[in-house]
Amino acid sequence: MSPKNEKQEAALEKRVATCTVFVWSDVWGVIPLALCFAVYLLLRVSVRSIADLPDRFLDERQLKLRNRTYLQAYQLIGGVVSVMALALLLFTISQDFQKADSYRFDLSFGQVEAVVWFFFLPMLLLPSAVLTWDEAGR
Amino acid sequence: MGRKPATEEDLILNHIEDNRTRLGWSRQELADRVGVHYQTMGYLERGEYSPSLVLALRLAQALGVTIEQLFSLKEETNHESKE
Numbered sequence: 001m002s003p004k005n006e007k008q009e010a011a012l013e014k015r016v017a018t019c020t021v022f023v024w025s026d027v028w029g030v031i032p033l034a035l036c037f038a039v040y041l042l043l044r045v046s047v048r049s050i051a052d053l054p055d056r057f058l059d060e061r062q063l064k065l066r067n068r069t070y071l072q073a074y075q076l077i078g079g080v081v082s083v084m085a086l087a088l089l090l091f092t093i094s095q096d097f098q099k100a101d102s103y104r105f106d107l108s109f110g111q112v113e114a115v116v117w118f119f120f121l122p123m124l125l126l127p128s129a130v131l132t133w134d135e136a137g138r
Numbered sequence: 139m140g141r142k143p144a145t146e147e148d149l150i151l152n153h154i155e156d157n158r159t160r161l162g163w164s165r166q167e168l169a170d171r172v173g174v175h176y177q178t179m180g181y182l183e184r185g186e187y188s189p190s191l192v193l194a195l196r197l198a199q200a201l202g203v204t205i206e207q208l209f210s211l212k213e214e215t216n217h218e219s220k221e
Binding site for chain 1: 173174175178181187189190193
């Protein structure tokens with residue numbers, strides 16, 4: 001075997017070893033992810049994919065149901081994200097006052113505010129913006 | 139999504155099931171004829187979903203009756219509207 005081939009083989013072995021270590025070291029992280037996907041697939045089956053199918057595969061009741069579900073899901077995720085962003089804001093303010101050592105964020109108050117608005121404004125504006133876009137096309 | 143009928147559905151009386159059984163059809167058969175899922179047919183027959191005008195007309199046509207023979211407002215609603 002030529003020195004070039006030996007070098008290539010060694011590099012390949014090293015890559016395989018790295019991949020093996022990576023997979024095994026992260027196996028506990030993969031399990032919850034796999035479980036999440038399993039739950040997602042089971043949920044899809046249980047609702048006969050109404051939430052994901054294109055319009056042409058659904059009848060009028062299913063479309064109505066799907067649209068109402070998306071509105072509720074949007075409102076829910078909007079609420080959760082807004083609460084999380086506001087919690088971050090309040091946490092930053094409280095840590096600034098306490099000057100605690102455990103304060104690990106390297107974000108300034110202005111940056112945190114930007115993060116809050118980055119989540120909050122789209123949640124507020126998106127439905128009306130999409131509706132305007134739809135209406136403009138008619 | 140709950141299955142509890144909305145107020146609008148409470149006001150409408152339908153005779154889809156009577157007409158379907160008269161013809162000896164299954165829900166699936168009627169659903170295929172009007173182009174909806176068989177579950178939707180169940181919701182319609184139980185009065186848990188009010189169809190669009192197009193679907194109501196398709197149902198009437200498939201069952202060979204007029205739309206008035208298939209759907210009507212419940213008695214108390216008629217009285218209320220007259221008052």
